[in-house]
Amino acid sequence: MTTTESTERVTSIQDAVTLLARLGERGRALAGGTWTMRGERDAHVHVALGGIAELGVLCRDGDTLRIGALVTHAQLAELPAEPATEALAEAARRSAFPQVRNVATIAGNIAAAGFAEADLVPALLACGARVELASPTGTHAMALHEYLPLRGSRPAGELITHVLVAAPPARRSGFARFTVRASGEYPIVSVAVAAEVDADGFVRSATIAVGSVEPVAKICPVASESLTGQRLTDLDAIEEAGRIAARECSPRDGLDAPAWYRTAIIPTLTRRAGAQAAGKDRS
Amino acid sequence: MKVSFVLNGRSLEVDADGMTPLLTLVRERAGTGAKLGCGEGRCGACTVLVEDQPVASCLYPAVNVDGKRVRSVESLAAPDGPLSAVQDALLACGGVQCGACIPGIAMTLTALLEKESRPSADRVREELTGNLCRCTGYHKIVDAALAASEEPA
Numbered sequence: 001m002t003t004t005e006s007t008e009r010v011t012s013i014q015d016a017v018t019l020l021a022r023l024g025e026r027g028r029a030l031a032g033g034t035w036t037m038r039g040e041r042d043a044h045v046h047v048a049l050g051g052i053a054e055l056g057v058l059c060r061d062g063d064t065l066r067i068g069a070l071v072t073h074a075q076l077a078e079l080p081a082e083p084a085t086e087a088l089a090e091a092a093r094r095s096a097f098p099q100v101r102n103v104a105t106i107a108g109n110i111a112a113a114g115f116a117e118a119d120l121v122p123a124l125l126a127c128g129a130r131v132e133l134a135s136p137t138g139t140h141a142m143a144l145h146e147y148l149p150l151r152g153s154r155p156a157g158e159l160i161t162h163v164l165v166a167a168p169p170a171r172r173s174g175f176a177r178f179t180v181r182a183s184g185e186y187p188i189v190s191v192a193v194a195a196e197v198d199a200d201g202f203v204r205s206a207t208i209a210v211g212s213v214e215p216v217a218k219i220c221p222v223a224s225e226s227l228t229g230q231r232l233t234d235l236d237a238i239e240e241a242g243r244i245a246a247r248e249c250s251p252r253d254g255l256d257a258p259a260w261y262r263t264a265i266i267p268t269l270t271r272r273a274g275a276q277a278a279g280k281d282r283s
Numbered sequence: 284m285k286v287s288f289v290l291n292g293r294s295l296e297v298d299a300d301g302m303t304p305l306l307t308l309v310r311e312r313a314g315t316g317a318k319l320g321c322g323e324g325r326c327g328a329c330t331v332l333v334e335d336q337p338v339a340s341c342l343y344p345a346v347n348v349d350g351k352r353v354r355s356v357e358s359l360a361a362p363d364g365p366l367s368a369v370q371d372a373l374l375a376c377g378g379v380q381c382g383a384c385i386p387g388i389a390m391t392l393t394a395l396l397e398k399e400s401r402p403s404a405d406r407v408r409e410e411l412t413g414n415l416c417r418c419t420g421y422h423k424i425v426d427a428a429l430a431a432s433e434e435p436a
Contacts, residue, residue, distance in 0.1 A: 005284055006348045007301025033302075033344040038323055040303055048301060048346040074336070097337040097413030098391065099330055184412035 006041065011051040013134050013161055019047050021136050021157025030157055031070055031091040031105040035112040054108075055161060065165040069107030073120070084127070085165060086276065087173035087192040093121035094177050097184045107276050110144070113151055114215075116252065117186035121148070122211035123175050124163065125219050126192035132162040135151060148216050167236045170196045170204075172232055174276025176269045177211075180256070187212045188257040191242070191269040193277045203227045208241060208270060213249045220245035223270075232278045235271050242270025288348045290315070291358040301346030305331070305338075305353070308345055315355035316386040320415070327414030330387035331355045337391045339413070356386040359393060369393050372431035373424065381416030388414045392428050401432050 006215035010016040020027040023045050030036060030046040055070040066086060067076070079085055095101060096119075109120040110131065116245055121144075129144045135158045136238035144163075173194035177187035195206035201248065208228035223245035230237040246266040251259035287296045288383035290313055297308055302314070306329045309315045313417045317340055320328030331340045332354040359367040369392045373379050378388075388411070395402055402410070407428040408421070416424060 005300060007284060007344070009284075009301075009346060009349075030344065030346070033347060034324060034339070035344045036342060037302070037304065037342040046302060046344075046346075048344070050347045050349075097327075098394075098410055099327060099337045099413040100324055100342070101331075102336040103338050103343060182412070 002240060004013070006044065007046045007048055009048050009051055013052060013159065014053070016047055016049060016052065016135050017136050017157045017159050020159060023047070024156045027156060029107075029111070031108040031111075032072065032103040032173050033108075034104040035108055035115060036078050049159075060167075062166050063166055067106055067163040067165065069160050069162060073101040073104050073106075073195030074098070074101040076106065076120070080166060082276070083279070084167035084169065084171040084173060084194075087123040087126055087175040087194055087273070088120065088165065090175040090276065091119045091177075091190070091192065092111070094175070094187075100138050102112075106163050110148075110160060110163070111151065116215050116217075117190075118213045118217065119177065119187065119190060119211065121217040122190050122209040123173075123192040124165065125209035125217055126175075126194040126207045127165050127167075127171075127173055128194070128207065130164045131160050132164060134159050134161045142185050145219050148218075168196065170198070172197055172277040172279070174273040174278070176272035176276065177263055178269055186256065189213055189262050189269050190217075190264065191273045193238065193270065193273040195227060195277060197232050203230050203232055206241075208245050208273075210245055210249055210266060213251045213266065215252060218249075220248040222248055232274070233280065235275055235278070235280070238274030238278075239267045239271040245270055252282055284346065286345045286349050288350065289352045290418065291354055299344075299345045301344060303345040304341050305341035305343040305345060305348050308316075308348070309340060309353065309355055315357050317355050318383060318386055324396075325415070327387040327391065328382070328384055328394075330390045330414065332390055332394055335394060335397065337394045337413070354390070355394075356389050359389060366435040367393065368431040369427070372427040372434070374425045376427040376430055378419060378423040378427040380416075384414055384416045388416065388424060392424075392431065395428070396432055399415070402428070404429060 028044040056067040057068045073092045079089040177190035179185040190211040196204045223241045251262040318328040320326035324342040329340040
């Protein structure tokens, strides 16, 4: 038992950011805790967000999903069936297992540094998610793909309060991950594909994001661009985009898989994610 | 800090660091049968229900359980009372071998059968992905879940 309390409770966003700003580098926001509880904890004072009711709310504002920081993977797994956000729901459904999905949060998945395999992150990247950040001086929003590389150098007192995911009716999306056993594991590769499709089924713009290959999930811009003007149902074109995505990645070696293997399966995973986006059976 | 929660229907207030695993509170302080297996949230031996949902109590910080309802395997049957349908079926189907995983598995299956009265074998397997068993090969545990789901409630 430690003699110094490692945890502080807060009940409002204002109190949370004020306290985090005061704690500086020692302060760390605590959501579900499934990641934090496995790491080194002694050096930190954890600011427990569980008492801030509004952070647990998932609502829809026009065409945008507004997802509170504390919304769990289990809640996201039950998003109403909708092509625009299917990648996100699928990533949540396939992640971990019930004991973790019931507790692990969306903001925790984004904030967990050193977690290359985070499932929600590539899905959120493909869907163009933005993070809403609160700090003692106010709130602002930033694209997730801009936020991720800056995660380690954010000012003290900044907190992810919401994740905003636009869900326009013309968007289709899908997600695929590969594990050695059926489930309950981290993915060796995960791929999310989202595309805005015109009335004739041609892609106006697309985003392909790859997780678990590099230390942080990323968008593959050249692969994404290659889908413009293609039919979303043309799975060969999508697989070709996957080959381009593979060339845009610098894969990491791991105990689960060597670097070359991750790259080698990106095209197939891209095809599977694309097939889900196109509403086709996986093939 | 003071942490108050309801464990198996009884109010409990403990003084603990906020980052203490819930498992420590329910096993070492309260003497329940939730077990420490891997301590990393991968094996499911520590599974308890928080607000009726299975959680890995080894990864669940004490501060987050404040004000919540927790159930461990002891909630399923009184010490000399009849076993629950899930427990009975686990015994009858040979799902209990060494028993290390059973307090967790019983809770995962209890939560599943409270939500879904007639899950398919695939659904049972899916729900059990967070519970490792090194003895049975899972078949007998899945059989038990299906048998328990056919018992009149």
